[in-house]
Amino acid sequence: MLKDKKILLGISGSIAAYKSAFLARELQRRGAEVKVVMTPSATEFITPLTLATLTNHRVYSDFTEDKDTGEWTNHVELGLWADIFLIAPATAQTLSAMVNGAGDNFLLAVHLSSRCPVMVAPAMDLDMFTHPATQKNLKTLQDRGVDVIEPESGSLASGLDGKGRMAEPENIANHLERWFNARAPLHGKRVLITAGPTHEPIDAVRFLGNRSSGKMGFALAEALIKAGAHVQLISGPVQLSHPKGVDELIQVETAQEMYEAAISRIEKVDIAIATAAVADARPANASQKKLHKHELPEAIQLEQTPDILLSWGERKSPHQIIVGFALETDDGLESAKKKLSRKNADIIVLNSTLDPGAGFGTDTNKVTIFEKGGKTHNFDLKSKSEVAQDIVNLLLNKVKP
Ligand SMILES: Cc1cc2nc3c(=O)[nH]c(=O)nc-3n(C[C@H](O)[C@H](O)[C@H](O)COP(=O)(O)O)c2cc1C
The missing domain is CATH 3.40.50.10300 (CoaB-like)
Incomplete structure (x- = not known):
């Protein structure tokens, strides 16, 4: 179901960013074309080089292509290109900035200008996730039509145990498939x-x-x-x-x-x-056994x-x-x-x-x-x-x- 889907994968600065490499691969394996946008913080967790190599596309993390010439990257075009903007992992900081309509990094500017639907897969520590501010931000985003892929429970990078781990790449890909399927023109036919x-x-x-x-x-x-x-x-x-x-x-x-x-x-x-x-x-009179040459009918x-x-x-x-x-x-x-x-x-x-x-x-x-x-x-x-x-x-x- 992800065949020929154009997925813009946004990565923010969570330890779960390493999973985004597997996610990009999984989406491509299911037929999607993937382009990646990263926050500056995310580039400290996983290199743009890794994601560019995996996706066969350059990775976008800055407004300018070349600071000397002033050449800039068109964030509007990326939002128009994509069928969906999936931010995975989505940090508490990025979720909050999305709620406030901030545009102070490239990923956030793409979010503000994108016309395609937006989906987030939060990843954070247990207490960050359950904090009323984060919960309120998620609710606000959902009310605006952003689809939230619930984090999973388990041991967290902090050493704590609980809900906050980014959903596994395969589960995110399954969620996307179901999402596209439910919106397909012949869904249910x-x-x-x-x-x-x-x-x-x-x-x-x-x-x-x-x-x-x-x-x-x-x-x-x-x-x-x-x-x-x-x-x-x-x-x-x-x-x-x-x-x-x-x-x-x-x-x-x-x-x-x-x-x-x-x-x-x-x-x-x-x-x-x-x-x-x-x-x-x-043939009206098919034989159950193989006919020998001399047994073959003339007509x-x-x-x-x-x-x-x-x-x-x-x-x-x-x-x-x-x-x-x-x-x-x-x-x-x-x-x-x-x-x-x-x-x-x-x-x-x-x-x-x-x-x-x-x-x-x-x-x-x-x-x-x-x-x-x-x-x-x-x-x-x-x-x-x-x-x-x-x-x-x-x-x-x-x-x-
Ligand atoms: C090792 C490490 C791991 C982090 N993991 C997370 C995380 O999983 N989720 C989160 O919301 N913030 C996490 N942070 C904090 C974010 O990196 C920080 O809030 C940053 O400003 C996020 O920026 P961004 O959302 O623009 O990428 C982590 C920080 C460090 C140093």
């Missing part, structure tokens, strides 16, 4: 996706299949998880690693198995997306498989959004529009093999999206993750809160 091809047995070892790679469905799963959705992914046989963060990955082989998995889950979801290239037909009799998108459409309840994909070998516009109404879908995403770089197996796709009600959106050739993002953006306009 449940999404069901089908992806990949299906394999329809001819005998115990042979099958009828297609060239679908599953990449589009997996890219959509990732984009939807990033937007805060709970994703169940039903996948045919693919050579892709499991997308991180799916609630449930259901691996199936045949159209019938995919149909059963898709129908049994449709009722509980808000959005259902059919990207899978499900076989339209299967394979086919029977139709159940239609997942159609069945979803028949069961659709008013709050649900159903998205289908159509792959055509001509321009496909008319058949995509017909599919939209025939299958009672809300969106049809059309890709055509006529477009170079679009369709099965590729890392890119070029799509036209038809919405129920007549709106059409044409997109350029893009990576499948960018196409997934375009689809998620459309869904954001359609989902009901």
